[in-house]
């Protein structure tokens with residue numbers, strides 16, 4: 001306790017010494033400047049304990065609505081990043097440009113630990129309110145920052161480490177900050193790399209969402225990098241004028257900002273026109289075709305397409321353009337579905353869909369339900385129509401309704417000026433895929449049921465009903481019948497969706513794992529990759545709680561970390577020390593993983609949780625408790641030695657012991 005107070009007093013002194021007396025040894029420049037702003041400009045006191053201001057509900061709702069599409073683009077990627085970091089004492093956070101937390105992904109326990117610090121949705125973590133911190137300092141500088149424990153300005157925040165990167169909209173404005181906050185100060189560089197990649201994915205998705213009425217152009221100097229995270233993307237209007245560009249496009253074309261490109265015709269940039277590029281793309285079955293810069297012989301490879309929202313291309317120029325592009329371009333990410341069980345499911349599903357029966361897909365998260373649904377669509381009579389996917393879990397409740405049903409202009413504050421066609425109408429003539437349908441709020445379930453019965457949609461803010469005709473696929477990782485039993489899902493809707501239910505295998509159960517690994521590696525690298533045998537062995541035996549999505553993200557990070565060298569164990573940091581698929585139980589717990597690394601025997605020999613286990617602990621926690629008890633025994637209840645073996649601080653270990661109801665003092669001596 002006394003030590004804690006001394007450390008606290010020490011931190012405040014250190015801040016004052018750095019700012020007032022220039023004692024900055026070992027301090028990052030970004031941090032030193034931020035401390036100076038906090039003290040001199042915002043007049044903050046490092047030892048004060050103010051809480052960041054909390055917005056009221058309506059102010060927060062307004063901000064969420066303004067950034068509705070940014071949140072939509074970010075949600076799924078944030079969950080994936082969280083899974084990938086595989087640390088229960090970590091939160092992935094999205095703030096707006098003012099540092100107001102809009103969305104947060106973390107374990108329930110960690111969220112509860114953070115809340116008393118004012119770390120909660122609606123709180124404003126701008127630098128002037130919360131001092132030097134990942135989110136606020138990144139928002140202030142509009143550049144990536146890493147704020148480790150004692151880099152924080154306020155003493156009360158020095159147990160946290162944050163890394164944050166800015167997220168830009170297609171117009172080049174910083175609209176949000178993506179942050180990872182955790183107890184652990186390790187692997188900051190690794191976290192920053194992953195954050196940077198996630199921010200790019202969000203930005204690309206946002207460009208897609210905002211410019212879905214435009215013609216997308218995908219390009220790169222290397223054809224194999226088209227349709228990867230590294231590709232340049234432009235959005236062209238029907239006249240061939242550039243409306244938006246992603247970061248890679250700016251970089252490849254040497255433009256300083258989107259404004260340097262936007263408003264120019266595509267023929268001012270490349271030696272081609274929109275019609276020519278569309279026609280050549282189609283002629284090459286949407287494989288990248290060569291295009292040249294106007295000012296020289298610099299060669300790129302590009303693919304142009306019709307807008308995603310266009311059911312039938314309205315352009316009438318060349319006859320070739322009137323034909324609809326094939327439902328799946330060969331240059332889209334390759335899909336491996338050669339597991340015998342999956343092939344059988346695909347066969348069954350296609351037969352059922354051909355008879356107009358709705359299908360419900362069940363499978364663990366990330367198992368590839370959407371990929372499978374798309375494959376079904378492409379084999380169905382509706383293949384020439386659009387495949388429109390809605391993830392009910394990744395949309396805030398307030399947005400699902402307008403997203404599905406659409407709205408007319410001015411239907412609510414924040415609505416787009418021209419109104420918006422909902423996803424249901426976009427799926428007219430094609431397939432509507434409702435992912436995580438179990439997360440749909442009950443009142444919307446009733447509206448959806450009406451649409452399915454009447455085959456008509458009423459957009460928000462209108463009286464008018466519009467006819468619509470689509471094939472329905474839905475998916476859930478939960479058992480919908482359980483939700484029905486709990487009164488959280490309508491029984492009548494369940495029977496309407498589940499003409500037949502197909503169960504997709506988890507990645508660990510699939511026989512085509514090796515093929516998947518090879519394909520995804522090749523795709524992420526944009527060319528062949530050498531995989532060292534020990535790395536392949538680890539990938540093949542890992543238990544993959546996040547399934548194919550987790551595999552893809554692990555391989556994406558591995559390719560980035562290997563940077564052209566063969567992929568080895570050192571490029572798979574998030575998997576090292578984790579138990580293999582068999583015979584270990586499929587339990588995700590960083591503590592078990594750390595313990596496995598520290599003392600494999602303690603985990604290998606771990607007995608099933610003692611019976612009875614303390615009340616309030618779930619299965620994973622009971623296992624963790626058991627492992628810790630064994631480690632403590634091994635180290636004769638010396639907490640410092642156990643902390644060292646686990647490579648965590650004593651404080652972290654004490655918190656864990658407390659949470660797992662292990663009373664250390666009673667055993668000492």
Ligand SMILES: Nc1ncnc2c1ncn2[C@@H]1O[C@H](COP(=O)(O)OP(=O)(O)OP(=O)(O)O)[C@@H](O)[C@H]1O
Pocket residue numbers: 334335336337363364365366367368369370371372391435436477516520548549550552
């Ligand atoms: N067969 C496959 N071949 C290549 N990549 C795949 C395959 N299946 C899934 N993936 C990859 O895994 C990711 C997750 O797939 P998908 O979105 O279909 O999973 P899901 O089960 O619908 O996930 P959720 O439960 O979160 O909705 C995709 O982005 C895709 O890159």
